[in-house]
Amino acid sequence: MSNKEMIAVIGAGAIGRGFLPWKINTEKYDFIFIDSNPKIIDGMNKNGGFLAFKSHNGKLEEKFVRAHGANLISEFKAADYNTLSAIFIAVGPDNVKKTANAVKGASCPIILCENDPAAVEILRAEIGSDQIYFAIPDVIASNTASDENLLRDPLAVHTEDGLFFVDERAEKLDGDIEYISADELLNKEWKAKLFLHNTPHCIAAYLGAVRGLKYLHEVMEHPELREIVIGSMNEMLNALKSENKNNPAFLEWYAAKEIERFSDQLLCDPISRVAREPYRKLQPGGRLIGAAELCDSANIDFKNISVGIAGAVMYAYDSEFSEDPAALSASKKQKLSHVFSKIGLKNPEMNDRILSGLKHSVFD
DSSP states (O other): OOOOOEEEEEEOEEEIIIIIIHHHHHHTTTEEEEEEEEEHHHHHHHHHEEEEEEETTTTEEEEEEEEEEEEEEEGOOOOOSOEEEEEEEEEOGGGGGHHHHTTTTSSOEEEEEOTTTTHHHHHHHHHSOOOEHHHHHHHHSSSSSOHHHHHTTTTTTTEEEOEEEEESOOOOOOOSSSSEEEHHHHIIIIIIIIIIIIIHHHHHHHHHHHHSSSSHHTTTTTTTHHHHHHHHHHHHHHHHHHHHHHHHHHHHHHHHHHHHHHTTTGGGHHHHHHSOOHHTTTSSSHHHHHHHHHHHHHTTTOOHHHHHHHHHHHHHHHHTTTHHHHTTOOOHHHHHHHHHHHTOOOOHHHHHHHHHHHSSSSOO
16 A cells, blocks of 8 residues: 555646646655546556656656546535545636535635636535635646547647746645745736736647647648737737836746747647637637736737637637538628627727737638
8 A cells, every 4th residue: 555645636638637647746646637538547547647748958857646546526526535636627717616516625725726816715615625725727738638649648738848837825745846925926927927928829829720629739830820829929028018017037938938838749639629619718808818908008000819719719610610611601700709709808999909809810
């Protein structure tokens, strides 16, 4: 029987399966993986774990990650384990509430690796615990692997050698983790990630979807698409600089590393992963509409972001009506109107600016 401490990971996808095992000391901790996908759980239980790959200095490093156990989320109760050192949740902001029954009664810190700080308060209210903390995986982690590595292990995943920031109020774990104050976490790292990573990252994905590409790095190999992605990055960079809330050198460094990581062929990052849940990504105040509003308030032209939002609108509409040819034949203006009405955006000027984005040649 293992003498290691135990960590539960709820959400065995890109972050939970691909990234966290590289940041937490696997010599000290055993992992229990929890997911809603029976294929992932069955595969882990059958093989005792999975292969993980990390892109570092132009090469792939690999290791076998042992699963001390794997359970469907409906079968896991944190209260049954009194030896857990931490629970990590990486299921997507819209699914955090669904983890409440699984983590209720936990005596250890619960760390949310979600793209929304509000998820912390949502889960705290659901389970009545204040031992819930926000974390920022500053990384691109794929939920799949190269064809070659998938032949070796269908559960194989690729990630890059990213950074991991956790609220310093959480109990410290042994690993490659940077514990920082809540203020720095939200006002420095989160804002940079939201607008200098999430915004151009999903714009790249929606442009790639328009062109029928498979991986994100392929977008950066098309000059026309790359120009829009870099243009959207520069618009956000100028908007954030205008706020004078962060060191300009930090923002410029952050933006430069993002463009480089978007081009990493070793990540095999699927456009389908980055583009999923388009309606959530189009919410007012978020990574797309919020980015446009931030630029607008700083009097910065956001023509490239407008093209990206238009791509997201097309993706959202087409995803919703994929089996309805009659609906898909609607005009671009009708599609925009439908999507904006669904997310509750009622800003005629913004509508017009984004409608102009639909006129870009990428949509021809």
